[in-house]
Amino acid sequence: MTSVEQASPPPAIARQRFLPRLRIEHALTAGSIVSLMVLWTLLSRYKLVNPLFLPPPRVVWNSFIEVLTVGYQGKLLHEHLAASLGRIFAGYAAACVVGIPLGLLMGLNTRVKAVFDPIVEFYRPLPPLALYTLLVMWLGIGNASKIALLFLAALPPLSISAMQAARSIDTGHIRAAQMLGATRAQLFRHVLLPSCLPGICTGMRISFGFTYTVLVASEIVAATAGVGWMIWDASKFLLSDVVIMGLFVLGLTGLVLDWFIRQFERLITPWRFA
Amino acid sequence: MACRLAGCRLAGFRLAGFGIAALIALIALVHGASAQTPSKVVIGYLDLVSAQLVTKALGLHEKEMGLPVEWVAFGSGGDLNRGVAAGQLNFGGVGNPPATLGVSRGLPYKGIFVIDMLGPVESLVVRADKHIDKPQDLVGKTMAAPFGSTTHYMTIAYLRSAGVDPTSVKLLDMAPNDAVAAWLRGDIDAAYVWEPALNKMVTNGGKILMDSGSMAKAGYPTWDIGVVMDDFVTQHPDLVTKFVKSECAAIDYWLTKPEQTAAIIAKELKLPLDDTRRMMAGTTMVSCRDQIGADYLGTSNHKGKFVDTLVATATFLTDQKRLPKVEPRESYEKFIEPKFLETAVGQ
Numbered sequence: 001m002t003s004v005e006q007a008s009p010p011p012a013i014a015r016q017r018f019l020p021r022l023r024i025e026h027a028l029t030a031g032s033i034v035s036l037m038v039l040w041t042l043l044s045r046y047k048l049v050n051p052l053f054l055p056p057p058r059v060v061w062n063s064f065i066e067v068l069t070v071g072y073q074g075k076l077l078h079e080h081l082a083a084s085l086g087r088i089f090a091g092y093a094a095a096c097v098v099g100i101p102l103g104l105l106m107g108l109n110t111r112v113k114a115v116f117d118p119i120v121e122f123y124r125p126l127p128p129l130a131l132y133t134l135l136v137m138w139l140g141i142g143n144a145s146k147i148a149l150l151f152l153a154a155l156p157p158l159s160i161s162a163m164q165a166a167r168s169i170d171t172g173h174i175r176a177a178q179m180l181g182a183t184r185a186q187l188f189r190h191v192l193l194p195s196c197l198p199g200i201c202t203g204m205r206i207s208f209g210f211t212y213t214v215l216v217a218s219e220i221v222a223a224t225a226g227v228g229w230m231i232w233d234a235s236k237f238l239l240s241d242v243v244i245m246g247l248f249v250l251g252l253t254g255l256v257l258d259w260f261i262r263q264f265e266r267l268i269t270p271w272r273f274a
Numbered sequence: 275m276a277c278r279l280a281g282c283r284l285a286g287f288r289l290a291g292f293g294i295a296a297l298i299a300l301i302a303l304v305h306g307a308s309a310q311t312p313s314k315v316v317i318g319y320l321d322l323v324s325a326q327l328v329t330k331a332l333g334l335h336e337k338e339m340g341l342p343v344e345w346v347a348f349g350s351g352g353d354l355n356r357g358v359a360a361g362q363l364n365f366g367g368v369g370n371p372p373a374t375l376g377v378s379r380g381l382p383y384k385g386i387f388v389i390d391m392l393g394p395v396e397s398l399v400v401r402a403d404k405h406i407d408k409p410q411d412l413v414g415k416t417m418a419a420p421f422g423s424t425t426h427y428m429t430i431a432y433l434r435s436a437g438v439d440p441t442s443v444k445l446l447d448m449a450p451n452d453a454v455a456a457w458l459r460g461d462i463d464a465a466y467v468w469e470p471a472l473n474k475m476v477t478n479g480g481k482i483l484m485d486s487g488s489m490a491k492a493g494y495p496t497w498d499i500g501v502v503m504d505d506f507v508t509q510h511p512d513l514v515t516k517f518v519k520s521e522c523a524a525i526d527y528w529l530t531k532p533e534q535t536a537a538i539i540a541k542e543l544k545l546p547l548d549d550t551r552r553m554m555a556g557t558t559m560v561s562c563r564d565q566i567g568a569d570y571l572g573t574s575n576h577k578g579k580f581v582d583t584l585v586a587t588a589t590f591l592t593d594q595k596r597l598p599k600v601e602p603r604e605s606y607e608k609f610i611e612p613k614f615l616e617t618a619v620g621q
Contacts, residue, residue: 052359052379073595074441141446141461222418222446222456233447236352236422237596238359238379 055241060248063241072242073233075225081253083225084215087143091150092211098151099158099207100200106159107166108192116159124156128214132221141222153214154207161203165196198272201265208261212254312510314342315517318354318366320498321347322468323553324390325524326367327542328535332527334520339513349449351498352422358383364506365517369424369498370580374588377609378597382504384611385580387518388565389498393487395556396425396468396496398432399480404463406483409436412443417464418456421447422596424486424496425466427587430594431494432466432484440594469553470543487556495583502614518614522562529559562619571612581606 037057043049044056051059067077106113123131132149139145169192177191219228227246234242266273315335319326329335335343346363348354351372357363358381367389368376376383400406406415409432419426426447433440448456450471456462457475464483465475476482486496500521502514528535532554540550565571572578584606591597 052381136452137455137459140459141448141456221452222448222461224444224446233421235356236447237375238355238381 052238052240055244059241060245063239064245064248067230067242067245072230077249080225080227080230081249083223083229084219084227084250085253087146087218087226088150088211088215090143091147092154092208094147094151095154095158095207095211096204099155100162100203103159103162103200103203104166104192104196107163107196113163120156120159123152128153128217129220132217136221146218146223149218150211150214154211157207157210158200158203161199161206162196165199165203166192168199169195194269197269201261201269205258205261205265208258209254212250212257215250312341312364312513314344315339315513316344316346316362316364318346318348318357318363320351320354320367320389321349321543322390322498323395323470323539323543323550323557324367324498325528325535325559326389326500326521327539328527329520329524331538331542332524334523335517338516338520341513349451350420350423352420353449355379355381355422358501358503364503366501367498368501369427370496370583370587371424371427371591372422373499373501373609374584374591374606375422375597376501377584377601377605378588378599383501383609384504384507385499385571385609386502386514386611386614387500387521387562388560388570388580389500389521391490391558391560392424392468392496392498393490393556393558394482394485395472395553396428396466397472397485397556398425398429398464398466398483399472399475400464400483402479402481406464409433409438409483412464413438414442414444415463416444416446416461417466418446418448418453418462419466420449420453424498425468427590428484428486428489428494428496429466431590432489435492435494469556470545470549473545473549473553485556497580497583499580502611515614515617518562518618522615522618525559525561528554529561562615566612566615566619571610571615574611574613574616577607577610577612580610584609 040054040057044051044054064077066072067080069076071077072080102112102116106116128149131152132145135145135148135152139148173191173195174187177187182190215226216228216231219226220232223229227250231243231246231250234240234246317335319330330345333343335341346357348357348366351368352375354363354366354368355372355376358366358376359379366383369392373385375381400412404411404415406412412433417429419429429445430440433443446456446462448462448465450465450467453462453465453467454471454474457465457480458478467475490496500518502517507514532551536547536550536554539545539554540547543550545553560570566573566578568576568578570578571580581603585600585603588597588600588606592600
């Protein structure tokens with residue numbers, strides 16, 4: 001009890017030390033973003049870059065408004081976004097459901113690892129587009145092949161991080177719990193799982209970021225909606241303003257979704273953020 | 275954390291100095307290299323049945339220009355446009371819809387000779403067992419066409435001219451070879467593509483509903499035009515003339531020696547000879563002498579009908595919201611550059 005009181009500094013000092021650092025870092029972030037925007041505006045205002053490659057910010061903003069209100073090739077922005085996010089969630093959720101338990105098992109049981117590790121390690125470095133051509137041949141041009149690609153892309157970081165987390169459990173904790181008479185179920189729920197959760201959460205964030213990058217590849221062949229498809233289609237018609245706008249949409253929604261995952265992390269591993 | 279070591283700032287300057295010197299050297303090297311004879315010529319081509327396959331097989335460009343040639347294949351004009359935007363090519367070939375796109379987007383190229391006038395070599399193939407006998411039957415069906423190409427344009431023109439709303443057909447953007455795979459799997463009911471991909475669909479339960487020859491007669495001509503980059507013209511105009519000369523020689527070869535041409539194309543595209551002859555009959559080669567006539571590119575003083583086709587195509591695509599607006603006629607006239615043909619033909 002006393003050690004806890006001594007460990008956390010008095011609130012007033014903690015606030016003082018915390019706030020100044022926060023202000024400088026926020027200022028740096030804002031400054032970095034603002035200078036990039038200024039650079040972009042200057043490059044296009046003084047025609048230093050071909051407007052075909054880098055349209056001015058105003059043009060990109062206009063295309064954002066247009067796709068938001070009028071649509072791109074018959075579908076509004078939110079419909080494209082819904083199509084893409086639907087695919088990502090389906091693939092990612094399936095990968096979580098399959099990958100995390102698989103990774104834990106692989107970490108806890110060397111025989112399971114021997115069976116599945118070669119498969120995962122083999123296909124992991126393969127470029128997604130190459131895998132995708134095979135998937136389209138097997139699963140057709142509909143959503144099945146796209147979700148399958150996203151699933152395959154999301155799986156390795158999840159299973160590997162879960163496996164590593166399971167293998168790095170402190171055996172001291174296990175022995176202590178066993179000494180106190182824990183059953184296997186209690187061991188799993190109170191020692192193994194909480195130890196692994198931080199590693200699993202990190203894996204989830206990495207996996208999500210990676211799945212996101214594969215989205216455009218999955219929407220190249222025979223899609224009719226989706227932000228990745230919109231970017232690919234616009235590039236065929238050299239509409240770089242739509243391409244850049246689409247990239248911004250993907251980037252910003254990615255940031256938002258990553259924030260949600262971090263909040264989820266705080267929820268299930270609150271002891272790391274005390 | 276600021277760098278506190280004493281030599282750090284000096285080292286930083288030295289590093290920056292090296293970096294800038296290296297950059298200058300690199301720029302000088304690249305710039306210097308391009309001003310003299312190029313080390314090789316990069317030609318983008320569409321994988322379809324044309325006399326360029328003869329040029330490629332017989333090595334005519336290597337012989338005429340005396341330089342190594344790198345041939346880069348593209349699935350459609352839209353893809354080739356992207357390669358042009360990326361600065362990857364010296365020469366290329368596009369259909370009239372991608373050409374209007376290029377003019378609209380200010381792509382730095384000029385059309386210098388006619389690759390082909392498209393006929394039945396590009397056709398709309400439908401599944402024979404789906405009872406699709408007229409354009410209205412396509413409503414609700416799944417159809418593939420490479421977006422931004424001649425056949426995409428033909429698909430929409432065909433549907434619109436029959437009073438069918440193109441959005442009522444599930445139109446998918448697929449390169450011809452991807453469309454073949456989808457056809458064989460049964461994922462699509464129709465496709466508007468060109469040979470040799472077309473043949474693979476026809477022989478697997480397909481029948482032809484419409485072709486570009488009939489569409490041309492109905493007032494929607496399509497053709498492929500050879501293009502050259504503006505900076506290549508500025509730096510090596512003599513090579514451009516040689517390029518056109520070789521292509522003209524290949525076209526003459528096609529027109530005067532059809533059997534040998536068929537053999538060459540059959541080998542290049544790995545097709546049986548009969549199919550090759552049929553495909554050759556489905557496209558029209560225009561001799562260079564005729565190309566400077568009023569029906570095609572025209573002369574430098576009086577550009578020909580190709581300008582009208584470009585304007586009509588642009589108007590159509592603008593209607594379809596694929597282009598922001600129709601450029602003034604001068605832009606399309608500027609794109610058509612017959613002077614290399616004139617030199618090659620000896621006018």
